[in-house]
Amino acid sequence: MAGDRKDNTVSDFKFGLTHAPLTPFVHDRIDHDTYRKVIDFHLRNRAEGLALPMHAGESVSLTAEERKALAEFAIKQVAGRVPVIINVSEAGTAIASSLAAHARKAGATALICSVPYYWTPPQSMLVEHFATIGQAGGLPFFVLNSPSEFSEVEFASKSVVELLGKLPHFAGLVDMSLDWQYMIEVVTVARAVRPDFQLVSGNEYMISAGAIGATGMLSSLASVSPKLVRELYDLCRAQDYKAARAPQEDAAILFRLFRDAGPAGLKAAAKTMGRDCGAPRQPLQTLPDGAARALAAKISNVGSVKGEPRGWA
């Protein structure tokens, strides 16, 4: 069972503060020159890992071939400076499995995977889906739990335990539900089976998640506010929640702005900060000028944004 593989055992990899970069396009093709700059920007701004392509990186609008090419490009560009976590979420198990096998070959460090798109499968199917993909990948495997994005389908805590029994590489859960009952239940049951099971906050509400026992954070706000995100994360890891309150307030305001505006909003904001990543891919639309200006005004009201890097520095 667990520990029967020597390479990439579960305990080797710690999620830490991982950034979810944007995917830049030019003429609707992936813009590799800019992507290089995006990656270096995140590393200069102290990402401990990169997860790609997440929803912020428009994963669902990329073909499987593009996702594979993107993974290879990013892994080469990162060149071992930090771990690269490849998102293999898909509607079909076989397609996701092929992405997972490819990611391993390309040199990824870990995998992240949501419940399947569109379908609303029962828990037993979710366990099978993840077990198959995880085995195909053979890398530390993280389940992304985000019920609000998946018709309220949640990866139940009892399924977490079942998957632990089937998949030795199942390393942790990235939670976007923000649900205290759920997070506590998951860490309680999962750590009873595997004490180093990782809970990762899938968004920037790190105080509660950290208090509950999250040891990592996945951030898409890092494209706009990498310093804020780093400060919040460090204070929460030090369990200084009183001091974390101020950065948490700014992060909450930004989180809510970008939840409404999506990747198009992140791209608009990145552009106003001197990091033009082009237009989002259809069906997403570039924010109209008026909306982009209104968003920029709201962002500039957030105190910490003044101290954030402009351009690719």
Added chain:
Amino acid sequence: MTLVLKGVMQSPVTPLKNDFSPDYETFERLVDFHVRTGATAISWPHHKAESHNLTIAERKALGEVAIKAVNKRVPVSIHVSALALEDTFDLARHAQKKGADAIIAITPYFWKYPPEAIYDYFVKLGTSFDLPLIAYNSPSYLDGIEFTGELTARLIQRLPNFIGMKEASFNSEKFFEILRAAQRLRSTFAMIVGVEYLLPSVSLGGAGSYSSAGAICPNLCIELYESCIAGDWDRARAAQYKLSELWLLFRDQYPSSLKGGCVIMGRPVGPTRPPLPTASPERVKFIEKRLIELGIVDSEPHGW
């Protein structure tokens, strides 16, 4: 209006006799037990007290018992929500007359209405009485009817006696949004988490909890709160994980299972009124097994 709400506040269950009539004597004892074991406030009747299954006359009579039994040792708030808003105002009038320290009210039941209707209702409730007002937010039970930060802020600006909220979304974003909006305008505004999710709420700036398991394990509840306040997060996590397991145990057939647990702790409070089931002997056995496994039976007071 200097009512400070913080720490582990208890909302007692309603003891019933075998014929389902209110057991006033045991209620008095239970309220006294809570105060003696560290409750910083008493609030009654929350839903776990079967508020919906009591008549208005019973709620008034039991409310008086609670106020008398506490005898000013800690503040008492009366939950006034009823299906008909006429009854709510009647209960609030009665609470004020009998010396309650505050009233607490949830968003009106059953109907689907816009935020403006919540605003109007709480303005009417808050301006009709001199008592401090606590609002109660429970989006999952009321099918998405809920307070937002914006609505809370408007009510704070309108109502000087709006002092706090019982918040039961158990969601970081929702909880923090209300807290942020409220405390910018009223720094003393108390965000009180429904049931014992103190670890994720106190770390965010929450004031305390309305306890679920207080009749079973008051020591553990207070240990959790105090370790959060002291910043002893390892200890807090251990206590929170245990209390969460208890919540999962009691949430099933709430509050029947909670009343079943009281039997094990030597503080029987009788059956639960239909349509809620009364914990069967098998269920009580199962609860006993869990309470022993979790170390509750050995570490918490037995009897009154």
